[in-house]
Amino acid sequence: MAASTTNFVFDIWYFAGLSSDVKRGKMVRREIAGEPVTLGRDENGKVFALRDICPHRAAPLSSGCLKSGTVECPYHGWRFGIEDGACKEIPALCDGQDMETEKIKVRTFPVREDGALLWIFISSDKRFAGTPCIDPPRFAFADRKATLDDSLTLNCHVDHAVIGLMDPAHGPYVHRQWWWRSEHSMHEKAKDFAPVERGFSMVAHSPSSNSFAYKLLGGKPVTEINFRLPGIRTEEIKVGKKTVLSFTAVTPLDESRTQIRQIFFTDHGLFKALSPLIRIGARAFLRQDADMVDLQQMGLAHDPTLLLVEDSDTQAKWYFALKKAWAKSRKTGSAFVNPVKAKTLRWRS
Ligand code: FES
Ligand SMILES: [Fe+2]
Known part of the structure; x- marks a missing residue:
């Protein structure tokens, strides 16, 4: 792998x-x-x-x-x-x-x-512009001015950046800060997933009780997380009539550098007011991921076989399956068939 x-x-x-x-x-x-x-x-x-x-x-x-x-x-x-x-x-x-x-x-x-x-x-054919076979994804809420915008370059191939971003098991170890969660608050979670256009969705649910950051929003937040090829992750959090859209684009610059751009759009007054603080928090998160990627490169330099296990690594497996299915449909001209099947995934984090 x-x-x-x-x-x-x-x-x-x-x-x-x-x-x-x-x-x-x-x-x-x-x-x-x-x-x-x-x-x-x-x-x-x-x-x-x-x-x-x-x-x-x-x-x-x-x-x-x-x-x-x-x-x-x-x-x-x-x-x-x-x-x-x-x-x-x-x-x-x-x-x-x-x-x-x-x-x-x-x-x-x-x-x-x-x-x-x-x-x-x-397009895959470097000589031509290529005629788009699809439309770009639409995010209706992203027509307003961004509230927060940050980016960081990770020293890894895009695949490692993407699966690192969707990996639910690293949180309590890499992002160990008092305002987020700790090893001790780990408990079993079950989340429902479903296929979406060229990707998959963690269907709308109430965030985990140990996610302190969500509590700041007040009310009863409901969140839906989507991932789409090539590397677009969105999280739409609804609190009453207000919305926070977290838009993350993971883009390969070249074989060994990947840019993560994290943008928030919102009409949530408190989120806007707190955005300077949230920026510091989001930055800390990205920095921690980037540091882990640097450590991981020491091992990856030896090109080891990787082990993707059980439900906590299923999203990573889906990502590779989606890539493969997309490449196949482009090569053969056949319709793209989303390999993701609706499923409940369970893990501890
Ligand atoms: S015109 Fe000479 S390099 Fe572009
Ligand atoms: Fe992370």
Whole structure:
């Protein structure tokens, strides 16, 4: 069960950032599943994405500038259309040097903007933009301004980051803090799971009695946790009429680095008021996971076989099964069949 080094999910929408990350007339650099990407917004507000490598001599286009529908490379000023990636101009050419510049192309990526979220489609065929075979996931509550936004890079392959995030058994050991829970408060839990689109859901339930952080929200919170390929985890907590949406995107930068971006959207007044404190808490959590990943790398460097046991590791098994089923459906052109079956999982944490 060792995670392969390049085994990314392709032909799928990756989270590219918040709308507010990309200002009008500006570009930002991203790395997604091994691809360098320049993500930009033109003067009219339209978002686009191009491979962040100039076909001339490889300068990053994201360090260039936007000029009337083209990106100008910072090195020699070649200009590429933001829609088609075709080279529109090579300033160093003289009269009579009639090159067909349009034949030189930078790879483009389909992008979508939905509420506050930006999505980028990464196809398996590196030569083409790829025609999206699906729509990005929709999170209706994520059309508002983010209350909290943090990110951290883990030094591991995305598979370890994802299964580490969904692992229910590490909490009392890795996240041992007075305001969360301890080894001593461990007890048996049973949670109902069901398949959802390209993923699975821990169906709506009241959080465990030993989850102190939920108590802060007051009332009787009900939470539903969803995971979807390639690595999108959402937790929607409802307290009366109010909602807290915790959105986590786990994105492979390359084979050995993975970015975790954690964003909260809410209309819950107390959560908003406490957000500076919650930020510190969420940061501590991420930091603890990152430190454990660094320790784990010492063992993983020897490429051992891993043991995934019983219900506490079932979600990890589902993740690998989902990846496999998605890759198979893309390869064979057959319909994707979700391998997850509704089930109650039991573990102690
Ligand atoms: S490297 Fe981009 S124009 Fe030369
Ligand atoms: Fe964790």
